[in-house]
Amino acid sequence: MTNQSTDFNLFGADALKAAFRRHASGVAIITASTKAGDPIGFTATSVTSLGSNPPLVSFNIAQGSSSYEHLVEGSHVAIHTLTTENLALSQKLAGPKEDRFKDVEYNLVSGVPVFPHTSAVILASVRTRLEVAANAVIVVDVISGLENSEAEPLLYYRRGYLTTGERLADNF
């Protein structure tokens, strides 16, 4: 292969899409509730830590999302990290919003739907939102959490779901 490292031949959204097809992400589900108490939730690949002192998490969302109006400052959310055993749940929470909580087992904790059998859950409250163009970064304060399933993590890569493979090295 020739060294193409300085031939920037993709522009704007094409450059973004090419890079993120090649970037793997962990898959999470974020849940909350409406003022009327109805459960809402969605699958997200943008969940990331924003520091541990104080403990903060960020995730990204389109302002046009049906969930966005419910994620205001002070709203409670549950962030679930997923395993390969949660594949169907992940697909369901990425599907039509009217079906997302149909025939799915969940508990209500502080009014927020919590799915059992995920690898971990964080209960958090929305601290601030940064609106940028049609999207937003949401930053939440971590309140509490639990660990659950030890199954392999669920990944998203090249428009599909995968799990992890060979461990190559320890430590960051």
Added chain:
Amino acid sequence: MTNQSTDFNLFGADALKAAFRRHASGVAIITASTKAGDPIGFTATSVTSLGSNPPLVSFNIAQGSSSYEHLVEGSHVAIHTLTTENLALSQKLAGPKEDRFKDVEYNLVSGVPVFPHTSAVILASVRTRLEVAANAVIVVDVISGLENSEAEPLLYYRRGYLTTGERLADNF
């Protein structure tokens, strides 16, 4: 296993750490340059898309990081998505900052160090920063990009580097 799904027995930073140990991330390297023209860069697991119209990327950084002062509005950055063949590079860019560009092959593009042999590179400019406690979310506008290596993606999970395994399903 008993259903522990509502037993939130971890608090604050402990809850954050437990969840993120179980959440896999793609690994990226972000580079830029100082005003004096010296290369800077670091390994990051927080790189995520923030929408494609306009094309935006976000990543998180500690304000105490030596790189932070150089990532002001308008600064150019290169975001590299990594493969398993970039393991040593990833470790180097996560190591002592005075060694990060020693004995490493790179090119300068718009003054920014670009590593060859990564899977993709995005050239971007810093649009805005959201400072939250001791950390910050940085949002960049994607300018251009390139695709390069087709090797397997590099992941970070449970304090170690891995690659992807079995593909379980297509489509999100």
